[in-house]
Amino acid sequence: MRTSFIPALLIAALAAPVGALAQSSEGRDLAKLAFRSVDNAERGYIDQGEFTNFGSDVFVSMDFDENDKLSLDEFLSWDFGLDQVAEKAGRAEAYETALRVVFAFWDRDGDNQITRTEHRRSLLADFARADANDDAVLTEKEFLLGFSVNVAARAAINPPPAE
Ligand SMILES: [Ca+2]
Ligand SMILES: [Ca+2]
Ligand SMILES: [Ca+2]
Numbered sequence: 001m002r003t004s005f006i007p008a009l010l011i012a013a014l015a016a017p018v019g020a021l022a023q024s025s026e027g028r029d030l031a032k033l034a035f036r037s038v039d040n041a042e043r044g045y046i047d048q049g050e051f052t053n054f055g056s057d058v059f060v061s062m063d064f065d066e067n068d069k070l071s072l073d074e075f076l077s078w079d080f081g082l083d084q085v086a087e088k089a090g091r092a093e094a095y096e097t098a099l100r101v102v103f104a105f106w107d108r109d110g111d112n113q114i115t116r117t118e119h120r121r122s123l124l125a126d127f128a129r130a131d132a133n134d135d136a137v138l139t140e141k142e143f144l145l146g147f148s149v150n151v152a153a154r155a156a157i158n159p160p161p162a163e
Pocket of ligand 1: 015063064065066067068070073074
């Protein structure tokens with residue numbers, strides 16, 4: 001099914017640039033596929049409409065009980081596709097912690113539910129933050145480096161060396 005398949009690709013791509021998949025051509029292919037999935041108009045960049053439309057698909061696929069809110073359980077039990085990568089790297093716990101951080105970040109009023117409005121606002125804020133050169137579109141690089149879910153998952157699975 002499209003809505004559950006694409007997010008798995010999206011998250012699988014997160015590790016591709018610097019993570020456990022970095023050495024494999026499979027990882028690079030996944031990264032390209034994920035970006036193209038969001039890049040609906042196939043222009044080589046993502047605009048805000050594509051980004052929020054994609055986010056809305058993801059929201060629906062996560063909202064298991066269809067109450068228009070995401071609980072932490074729904075958020076954590078959703079198959080991000082990176083679970084196995086984290087497991088292999090011995091980072092399953094850090095990965096789950098990263099997902100909890102993203103959940104808390106998006107749950108703006110702290111009531112342990114992410115509403116559609118909170119989700120949409122968070123994605124818009126993420127889009128603005130990821131758009132490093134402020135040209136209102138995200139390149140593949142901006143998307144992978146700047147989107148909060150990507151950043152959190154990458155940090156969990158492939159943490160930067162301690163200083
Ligand atoms: Ca729900
Ligand atoms: Ca909330
Ligand atoms: Ca940009």
